[in-house]
Amino acid sequence: MIEIRVGDTGVGMSPQVCRRAFESFFTTKEIGKGTGLGLFISYNLVTEIDGTIELESELGKGTTIIIRIPIRPKKDLIGGDDAERDLLSAAKEDDG
Numbered sequence: 744m745i746e747i748r749v750g751d752t753g754v755g756m757s758p759q760v761c762r763r764a765f766e767s768f769f770t771t772k773e774i775g776k777g778t779g780l781g782l783f784i785s786y787n788l789v790t791e792i793d794g795t796i797e798l799e800s801e802l803g804k805g806t807t808i809i810i811r812i813p814i815r816p817k818k819d820l821i822g823g824d825d826a827e828r829d830l831l832s833a834a835k836e837d838d839g
């Protein structure tokens with residue numbers, strides 16, 4: 744697995760907000776500012792390639808998002824089923 748951690752020193756989230764943060768259309772922002780789709784879409788993208796996404800957050804301190812994805816995903820989000828084969832043959836060409 745590859746682990747990617749993205750952190751901030753922002754406002755943080757309460758435990759109640761943490762629990763709902765990945766729900767579609769859940770936002771604490773005012774109308775017109777938030778869509779509530781950022782973390783929902785991230786969750787769907789990551790789980791689509793058999794990864795996991797978690798968050799650690801403390802109110803007033805900040806938030807860290809932890810994404811873990813397999814080094815060799817079974818499925819490529821952009822290229823579909825042929826993507827891995829294409830990548831492998833491109834890598835071979837690079838090797839000469």
Ligand SMILES: Nc1ncnc2c1ncn2[C@@H]1O[C@H](COP(=O)(O)OP(=O)(O)O)[C@@H](O)[C@H]1O
Nearest residue numbers: 755764770771772777778779780781782783806
């Ligand atoms: N980095 C962050 N720091 C604090 N709260 C966050 C952070 N990311 C997300 N949240 C909380 O989770 C909610 C949902 O986030 P998100 O899905 O990105 O939608 P949006 O940003 O449009 O509200 C936000 O409204 C906010 O309450």
Ligand SMILES: [Mg+2]
Nearest residue numbers: 779780781782
């Ligand atoms: Mg957001």
